[in-house]
Amino acid sequence: MRSDFILTDYGGIKLYEIPSFKRSGLVSHGFSTRLGGIGTAPYDTLNLAFHVGDSPETVIANRQIVCRALGADTDSIVAARQVHSGNIALVGPRHAGRGAFSYDTALPDTDGLITDRPGLLLSTFYADCVPIFILDPVKKVIALAHAGWKGTLARIGAETVNKMAAAFGTEPADCLAGIGPSVGPCCYEVDEPLIRLVRDEFDWWPDILEHTKNDRAKLDLWTANSKIMSGAGVKPDNVEIARICTCCNQQLLFSYRGSREVTGRMGAFLMLKTALP
Numbered sequence: 001m002r003s004d005f006i007l008t009d010y011g012g013i014k015l016y017e018i019p020s021f022k023r024s025g026l027v028s029h030g031f032s033t034r035l036g037g038i039g040t041a042p043y044d045t046l047n048l049a050f051h052v053g054d055s056p057e058t059v060i061a062n063r064q065i066v067c068r069a070l071g072a073d074t075d076s077i078v079a080a081r082q083v084h085s086g087n088i089a090l091v092g093p094r095h096a097g098r099g100a101f102s103y104d105t106a107l108p109d110t111d112g113l114i115t116d117r118p119g120l121l122l123s124t125f126y127a128d129c130v131p132i133f134i135l136d137p138v139k140k141v142i143a144l145a146h147a148g149w150k151g152t153l154a155r156i157g158a159e160t161v162n163k164m165a166a167a168f169g170t171e172p173a174d175c176l177a178g179i180g181p182s183v184g185p186c187c188y189e190v191d192e193p194l195i196r197l198v199r200d201e202f203d204w205w206p207d208i209l210e211h212t213k214n215d216r217a218k219l220d221l222w223t224a225n226s227k228i229m230s231g232a233g234v235k236p237d238n239v240e241i242a243r244i245c246t247c248c249n250q251q252l253l254f255s256y257r258g259s260r261e262v263t264g265r266m267g268a269f270l271m272l273k274t275a276l277p
């Protein structure tokens with residue numbers, strides 16, 4: 001399947017990038033792979049999250065490697081304790097460094113981060129869930145949202161756009177969005193209770209559920225989140241989709257499902273540049 005994202009080599013590590021974000025010249029951004037870090041199995045090698053059992057020193061060293069590629073300082077990271085909620089935080093300079101060097105200091109119970117302030121490196125972490133990147137290039141506002149099935153049902157992508165509109169006057173039609181590497185419909189078979197929730201929530205459920213056997217179905221979180229963004233007023237042409245399955249690409253990416261649950265996390269990173277063009 002064609003990917004809208006591009007994989008760029010930064011001398012040792014590779015980052016997936018969104019072409020429209022790169023063209024904007026407004027942001028540093030990327031989605032990491034598992035390659036180029038210092039960690040050992042089952043976190044080999046570029047695990048970026050503290051909460052999965054890896055050594056904190058390794059996580060910090062790995063974050064420094066990624067921050068160098070992004071041209072950011074590690075202490076500009078703003079990270080959250082992600083809980084599959086619909087909670088979205090507006091963050092500013094006072095949040096710089098929250099969750100940068102330990103899990104304890106991360107913003108509690110939060111799955112979306114928004115800022116209009118340059119120099120803050122919004123960071124969220126993944127091993128199958130869907131990373132959503134949003135850039136309003138007119139008002140110069142950025143956001144990340146973490147959408148597993150719960151966040152998808154909570155329409156966290158749309159809620160994030162709504163919150164950008166309320167706080168900063170963002171027009172959804174101006175927004176650029178990216179849906180990053182995550183578990184694909186190829187590898188995401190779900191059971192009857194979740195099928196029912198999806199059918200109850202989305203009129204367009206036939207577009208995202210493909211029934212298999214024994215009352216199970218393949219769920220397409222990429223299309224779901226793309227349609228959720230369009231529903232919030234983001235132009236479909238402005239939504240770029242990686243279409244890269246974490247579970248199918250475990251040499252390159254961490255997968256919670258593929259690894260039977262003990263594994264590392266990739267990071268989604270987004271920062272408004274301090275010297276804007």
Ligand SMILES: [Zn+2]
Nearest residue numbers: 186187245248
């Ligand atoms: Zn797959």
